[in-house]
Amino acid sequence: MNAVIFALIFLITTGLFSFFLLWLVFMIDSIVRGHDLPTSPRATKALFKIISEHKTAKNFYDLGCAHGTLALRIKRKFPTLCVYAIDNNSVRIFFAKIRTFLFRQNIKFLRKDIFDVNLSNADIVYTYLWYDTMPPLEKKLQRELKQGAIVITNTSNFPTWKPIQKIVTYHKVSKMPDFETLFVYQKT
Numbered sequence: 001m002n003a004v005i006f007a008l009i010f011l012i013t014t015g016l017f018s019f020f021l022l023w024l025v026f027m028i029d030s031i032v033r034g035h036d037l038p039t040s041p042r043a044t045k046a047l048f049k050i051i052s053e054h055k056t057a058k059n060f061y062d063l064g065c066a067h068g069t070l071a072l073r074i075k076r077k078f079p080t081l082c083v084y085a086i087d088n089n090s091v092r093i094f095f096a097k098i099r100t101f102l103f104r105q106n107i108k109f110l111r112k113d114i115f116d117v118n119l120s121n122a123d124i125v126y127t128y129l130w131y132d133t134m135p136p137l138e139k140k141l142q143r144e145l146k147q148g149a150i151v152i153t154n155t156s157n158f159p160t161w162k163p164i165q166k167i168v169t170y171h172k173v174s175k176m177p178d179f180e181t182l183f184v185y186q187k188t
């Protein structure tokens, strides 16, 4: 009996300790590296609407997926869509993979720099990236995307490419220009 109680206490303590360690890694990464804010539920709803207007789309890319929050929501809402989610941060991809495993979803999480990923099969590309990434990303997308592909950027947008639609999802005053505004682009 004592051995069973000892084993139980050992298992619970080990479990709690592992959970605490994971939480610590998550928090340290978030504080040190930053820029891991997930897309808000409001903006996600607007994104769902855009995706549902493109019924023939097969491949969706979240460029800079952080912990996979958005990618998981997209896959849940559109189970037939093939979702690729890319981030160059190993810690974030690790947590994203744990989440897909727990929620039993088939999402292709890749630890890579978005500039090293071939996007020629993308039908819809989504980004919620820092402003300075946008000029080189615009060049890459213009070079690689197939005709008709849709790009949706959140908050930050491209310097020269003109959006076909602009959806404001946050109506209060913000320090960030165009905070949570979705910019929709189409490759011609």
Ligand SMILES: C[S@@+](CC[C@H](N)C(=O)[O-])C[C@H]1O[C@@H](n2cnc3c(N)ncnc32)[C@H](O)[C@@H]1O
Pocket: 035, 036, 037, 038, 039, 062, 063, 064, 065, 066, 067, 068, 069, 070, 071, 086, 087, 088, 089, 092, 112, 113, 114, 115, 127, 128, 129, 130, 133
């Ligand atoms: C604001 S978060 C995006 C959150 C996610 N798209 C969502 O809505 O849930 C931005 C992410 O982009 C990643 N990132 C920034 N530059 C990148 C690059 N060149 N290659 C891969 N990931 C990048 C960062 O590591 C960060 O996790």
